[in-house]
Amino acid sequence: MRNYKMTLINLNSLPTMDFHPVFPIGAVYVKSYVKQLGVDIELIDFKENPEEYLNLSFLNSHIDCLAFSIRNVDSMELNSKYYLKYYKDFMDKIIPIAKKRNPNMRTLIGGGGYAVYSEGLKKYLPFQYGIKGNIEEEIFDFLSDHIQSLGEDIRLIPNHSLFSLDFTNSLVQTYKDIGVKQIGLPTRCGGRCPMKCVYCSYGKIDNKTNITRPLKLLKEDILNLYDMGIREIFFTDSLFNINLDHSKSICNLLIDLNLDGFRWSAYAKPTVNEEFVALAAQSGCKELMVSFDTFSPSMLIKLKKGFNLNIAKTFIDNCRKYNVTLLGMLLFGGPEENEESIKETCKFTNENFKKGEIFFSFGMRVLPGSQLAILSGIPEKEMITPLFWPFDESCFDYAIKHFDAQFLKYTTLGRISNWRKAYREMREYSYPGTNSFVLQGKNQILG
Known part of the structure; x- marks a missing residue:
């Protein structure tokens, strides 16, 4: 054998x-x-x-x-x-x-x-x-x-039990030496994101399982990485706090471990649950990254974000209260985006965020399996190059007009200039038999 x-x-x-x-x-x-x-x-x-x-x-x-x-x-x-x-x-x-x-x-x-x-x-x-x-x-x-x-x-051993991860010191040190500060770690075995954002394709990645990894295995993984000199971990789940009970249990685990200098980051969704934010702070949370995408009430509904401004404000205030660093991400260019919706987003941002707490970009991807893909009418087998939902070029100007200066540093304006240049080079792409079109970059077409 x-x-x-x-x-x-x-x-x-x-x-x-x-x-x-x-x-x-x-x-x-x-x-x-x-x-x-x-x-x-x-x-x-x-x-x-x-x-x-x-x-x-x-x-x-x-x-x-x-x-x-x-x-x-x-x-x-x-x-x-x-x-x-x-x-x-x-x-x-x-x-x-x-x-x-x-x-x-x-x-x-x-x-x-x-x-x-x-x-x-x-x-x-x-x-x-x-x-x-x-x-x-x-x-x-x-x-x-x-x-x-x-x-x-x-x-072939039919072993379907849950398992700790086989991190090797050589691989971990290699990435540490080339500047990777955080090592990824999943807290669930696959698991589906319950959100219904119109641009997202997470449902295609893992649409059946929603199994939480046992704390015993997570503890083994964390201690193993810590012994290798790793002091920062990024929990790689689509949203760390999908399962609030499990995320709180992980925070309590980290509090009990009390590892000197250990920090963690993760993607999270806005929540009014104050206990989660408090535990995140106590357990060494370095940063929570949140895809707010918009603060326009109408766009929140169109994008099916699953939260409203009251939830967002409560979450932001709790992060302030417990000194949890928050990185909010905004994405302009969704369906029916206009100056009013961008103005609403910028106004909320100006009033509730500080310099360095917001990253924004333009262009909403049309990904296979997403609701935008269904609306486009393009078959998945034809979606192999980057495609974007169409939006008006004026969206760039609206953001520059309505954001406070603290969110428009020189490097940010440079990125906007590069995005605008790429936008102008795009072509309209419509699949035969459909009445809609998407945007495709001229240098993003397979030969």
Whole structure:
């Protein structure tokens, strides 16, 4: 009996891309899961071992499955950098080499980028199988099917228990040394976001499971990272406080651990629950990042944000009360955005936020699986390049006009100038048979 052999490549670590490094927590999660199934898995990260990009030494051994992890397809802004060609070129290069060594090898792809764009990527990237939703179940089924087809005596342990994450000191230190200050850590196994924001595609990433990771496992992960010298963690859930009881329990865990110098950050939704904010402060919360998107009452409804101005104001006031740093994110350019809605957002921001507490951008992405995608009428298989909901160029001017000067520092004005330039270079794209159109950048079209 032998073990199944898998090589998992973090494509976002390719040195050919100008990509801000992010610790590959998704790939680490997959590696941790398949290890408990008895699979021999090697995680290839070119930040950790850059020489392997040149010598391809990881292809020298027997591989049953060559797997690829994609976190990002592009940089998500109007002037997006598009990464798919880098992925395709590398996959085209190495898959034939691995196939020549083992004709029975299968290729597998997954990650957040694939989960969202799965239909479009099927016709562009050279892979056989994809994992796009409930990771554990789909990977186990993939392995079972492949092992059965091979007809060999290969071990596969049907272990579906929850697990701690297999962080290696080498990988953690690599990302720490190149300037990554926070290591990601999920508090739930997948889990669906209950929000219904019109632009969001989280429902495609994981639409069935909503399992909280036990505190015992989170404690092991946190202490493991702390022993490696990590003092900042980013909880990677779509929203840390989806499950208030669980998020409060994590805060209490951190309070009990009382780790010197330990800080954490997370995405959160506005809540009137004061106890959560108080516990966040006591447990070492460095920052809560909140996608408010707008403070226009009408736009909050159109975007289906799930909160109102009273909830937002209460949450902001509680963060002030307990000295929790808040980073609010705004997104201009949604359906029917106009000067009045932007003026309302700017007015609320001017009255309730301080310099450095707000980040804003323009251009609402039309992502597969989102309500905006449904309205556009574009089939998911055609949505492979960055598409944006149409908005008037005057939106840039309205924001500059109505924001207080403290929110318009020189670098911010520079970003607005770059976004406006990209906007002017966009073309209107309409799928045949539909009456609507979206915006597509001229440099974001696949050849």
